[in-house]
Amino acid sequence: MPKKLRTLNIWSVEYPPEGGGTGVVAKQMCAIFSKKKSVDLTLITKSRSSLLKEAYWKTEEARGHKIIWVVHLMIKMVFKTGDIHIINCPISMTLAGICFSKKKLGKAIFLLHGSEIRFLFNSPLMKIWSYVFLSRLINYSKGFVCHGQDYRQRTIKTFKNKSVKFNDQKITYSYFGYDNIVFNDSVESFNIKKFHNVNDDELVVISASRIIIEKGYNEIVKTLTKVKQKNKKFKWFVAGDGPYLPELREKVKQFNLNSETIFLGNISPVKLASYYRASDLYYLPSTYPESFGLTFAEAQACGLQVIGKNNYGLKESILPSNGWLIDQHNEATDLIMNLTKKKLPTASIFSRFSTEIVLGQFYERFLR
Numbered sequence: 081m082p083k084k085l086r087t088l089n090i091w092s093v094e095y096p097p098e099g100g101g102t103g104v105v106a107k108q109m110c111a112i113f114s115k116k117k118s119v120d121l122t123l124i125t126k127s128r129s130s131l132l133k134e135a136y137w138k139t140e141e142a143r144g145h146k147i148i149w150v151v152h153l154m155i156k157m158v159f160k161t162g163d164i165h166i167i168n169c170p171i172s173m174t175l176a177g178i179c180f181s182k183k184k185l186g187k188a189i190f191l192l193h194g195s196e197i198r199f200l201f202n203s204p205l206m207k208i209w210s211y212v213f214l215s216r217l218i219n220y221s222k223g224f225v226c227h228g229q230d231y232r233q234r235t236i237k238t239f240k241n242k243s244v245k246f247n248d249q250k251i252t253y254s255y256f257g258y259d260n261i262v263f264n265d266s267v268e269s270f271n272i273k274k275f276h277n278v279n280d281d282e283l284v285v286i287s288a289s290r291i292i293i294e295k296g297y298n299e300i301v302k303t304l305t306k307v308k309q310k311n312k313k314f315k316w317f318v319a320g321d322g323p324y325l326p327e328l329r330e331k332v333k334q335f336n337l338n339s340e341t342i343f344l345g346n347i348s349p350v351k352l353a354s355y356y357r358a359s360d361l362y363y364l365p366s367t368y369p370e371s372f373g374l375t376f377a378e379a380q381a382c383g384l385q386v387i388g389k390n391n392y393g394l395k396e397s398i399l400p401s402n403g404w405l406i407d408q409h410n411e412a413t414d415l416i417m418n419l420t421k422k423k424l425p426t427a428s429i430f431s432r433f434s435t436e437i438v439l440g441q442f443y444e445r446f447l448r
Contacts, residue, residue, distance in 0.1 A: 085118060085119070085120050086118055086119055086120065086163040086164065087120045087121075087122070087161070087162040087163050087164075088113060088119050088120065088121045088122070088162065088163065088164045088165075088166070088447065089121075089122050089123075089124060089160060089162040089164070089165045089166070090106055090109055090110060090113075090121065090122070090123050090124070090166045090168060091124050091125075091157070091165060091166065091167050091168060091169075091172040091176065092106035092123065092124075092125055092168035092169050092172060093125060093126045093142075093153070093169050093171045093172055094106070094125075094168075094169045094171075095107065095123070095125045095126075095131065096132075097130050097132075098128060098130060100290070101193065101374055102168060102169050102193045102195075103169075104259070105168060105191070105193065105256045106123065106125075106168045106169075108256070108257065108259060108435045108439065109166065109168075109439060109442075110123050110134065110136075110137050111134075111136070112435060112436070112439040112440070112443070113439070113443060113447070114134075114136045114137040115136075116443070119447075121137040121138070122137065122138040122139070122140055122162075123137060123138070123139045123140070124139075124140045124141075124142070124153070124156060124160065125139065125140075125141060125142070126141065126142050126149055126153070127141035127142060127143040127144075127149060140156065140160075142156060150175070153172075153175060154175050154178070154179050157175055157176055157179035157180060158179050162187065163187060164187055164188075164189070164222075164447055165180075165184065165187055165188040165189070166188075166189050166191065167188055167189065167190045167191065168191050169193075170195065170196050170199040170200075173190055173196070173217070174206075174209060176188065176190075176217070177209065177212075177213035177214070177216065177217050178213065182220050185216070185217065185220040185221045186220060186221070186222065187222065188221045188222060189221065189222045189223060189224075189225060189446055190217065190221060190223070190224045190225070191224075191225050191227070191256070192224055192225065192226045192227065192231065192235060192371075193227050193256075193371060194227060194231060194369070194370065194371030194372070194393075196235075197234065197235060197238050200214065201238070201242060210242065210244070214239075214244050214246075215244055215245045215246055218239075218244070218246040218247070218250050218251065219245075219246055219247060219250065221250070222446070223250045223251065223252055223446075224250060224251045224252070225252055225253065225254050225442075225446065226251065226252070226253045226254075226371070227253070227254070227255065227256055227371040227372045227393070228253055228255060228371050228372040228393045228396050228397075229253050229396060230371070230392055230393045230395065230396060231253070231371035231372070231392075231393055232251060232252065232253040234369070234392075235251060236248060236251055239251075254438065254441070254442050254445070254446075255372065255396075255432075255433055255438045256372075256435075256438065256439070256442075257377075257433055257434055257435035257436075257437070257438040257439055258374060258377045258378045258381055258433055258434060258435060259349065259378075259435050260381065260430060260434035260435055260436050261435075262349045262350055262353050263349070263353045263356070263377075263378040263379075263381040263382055264353070264381055264382065264426065264430075265357065265381070265382055265383040265423065265426045266357075268354055268357045268358065270354060272354060272355060272358035273358055276315065276342055278315050278358075279313070281313055282313045282314055282315050283312065283313065283314040283315075283360050283361065283416070283419060283421065284314070284315050284317065284358060284359040284360045284361070285304070285314055285315070285316045285317070285359065285360070285361045285362075285363050285416070286316070286317040286318075286319065286355055286356065286359040286361070286362055286363075286379070286384075287300060287316070287317070287318055287319070287320075287362070287363055287364045288318075288319035288320055288352055288355075288362075288364070288375050288379075289319075289320050289322075289364060289366070289375060290320055290321070290322040291318075291320050291321055291322030291323070291324045291325040291328060292322050292323060292324050292368070293324045293327075294366065294367055294368040295324075295364060295366045295368055296364060296365035296366045296367060296389065297318075297324065297328050297331075298331065299365045299409045299412075300316075300363060300364075300365065301328075301331045301332065301335050301337065302335075302409055303363075303365075303409050303410075303412045303413050303416065304316060304335075304337060304340065304416075305335045305336075305337065306410075306413045307413060307416050307417060308336075308337065308340065310413075310417055312416065312417055314340055314416075315340055315341075315342060316337070316340050316341045316342065317342050317344055317355055317359060318341060318342070318343050318344060319344040319345075319346075319347055319352055319355060320344075320345075320346060321345055321346045325343075329343070352378075353378070353382055356378065356379050356382035356383075356384055357382045357383065359379075359384060360384070360385070360419070360421045360422075361384060361385050361386070361387065361416065361419060362375070362376065362379035362380075362384045362385070362386040362387070362403075363386070363387045363388075363412065363416075364376070364387075364388060365387070365388065365389045365406065365409060365412065366388065366389055366394070367389060367391065368392075369392050370391075370392045370393045370394055371392070371393045372393040372396060372397050373388060373392075373393050373394040373396070373397035373398070374397070376388055376394060376397040376398050376403075377397050377429060377433045380398075380399065380402045380403070380424065380426070380429040381426055381429050381430065381433075381434070382426075383423035383424050383425075383426055384402075384423075384424070385402060385403050385419065385422070385424060386398055386402060386403035386404075387403055387404050387406060387412050387415060387416075388403070388404075388405060388406070389405065389406060389407075390405035390406060390407050397433070399428055399429060399432070401424070401428065402424055402428075402429065
């Protein structure tokens with residue numbers, strides 16, 4: 081007897097090509113879950129000219145300028161029916177707290193990616209919202225799913241410190257995965273090293289993130305300056321954009337790393353994967369409270385050795401066989417000086433963090 085078709089609604093204001101990792105997770109979930117024959121999936125997101133509608137799932141848009149689209153989304157939240165609701169971003173979570181009935185909350189799963197703690201408690205308005213609605217969301221919903229064990233522990237600790245009343249068992253964790261279709265160790269047809277005049281004897285280091293000071297770029301500059309002083313030849317690819325980029329460019333000039341540094345700007349995931357495959361080491365000593373460290377998983381999936389800080393979710397995303405967790409930047413200097421250029425096997429990172437695996441596990445745990 082065929083299984084009954086279940087309606088699954090994924091609510092995510094953030095969605096590619098705009099936004100960051102939260103929207104990417106929404107798209108990956110749509111791609112994986114829409115393949116399930118027993119699932120009728122609808123994505124509900126904010127209307128925008130850049131929105132690309134997919135053939136494999138339905139898309140509903142909250143339309144209107146400025147505040148109007150928010151009102152439209154709230155109306156949808158009141159009247160949209162479904163067997164399961166996945167709430168994927170802070171704005172959707174905020175509005176669901178106001179609009180979802182207790183019955184609908186009982187069908188809802190809230191995903192926490194890493195920014196929610198700051199979002200909920202950093203402004204007076206959101207503090208009021210959290211006081212009124214947060215306990216209701218946790219206790220009446222199917223649960224909150226945090227991206228990784230570390231973020232789950234920090235979330236529970238923060239909620240308790242803020243006197244939020246909730247059941248610990250309602251807050252669990254999962255990994256949301258990297259896109260294994262894009263990030264893998266396939267053979268690259270385009271010769272990136274030749275394009276950038278990288279010599280065979282040069283070590284290729286890459287860093288990719290939003291360019292903010294908390295991501296550790298000052299520490300990278302100091303480390304690579306020491307490496308250069310020790311006569312190690314290298315190139316440094318910097319992928320991304322952000323408010324700290326102008327100052328970082330000045331730092332590179334100040335420390336005489338111009339000839340070694342190549343700024344790539346914002347590049348697509350497909351292009352980023354190509355640069356990973358052309359590199360030898362991914363290095364990002366972030367002090368930012370990462371929930372997981374997705375770029376580290378992506379880099380390892382392309383066969384790279386990685387170096388990151390021994391903190392937060394990075395302790396989960398870096399496999400011991402693939403890289404190093406460091407406490408001081410001088411440790412990175414020694415590691416880079418002694419690094420052997422090699423590509424790593426990717427089977428372990430695939431089985432642990434690939435979208436194909438982890439979202440399949442997510443479906444079995446939460447959506448069956």
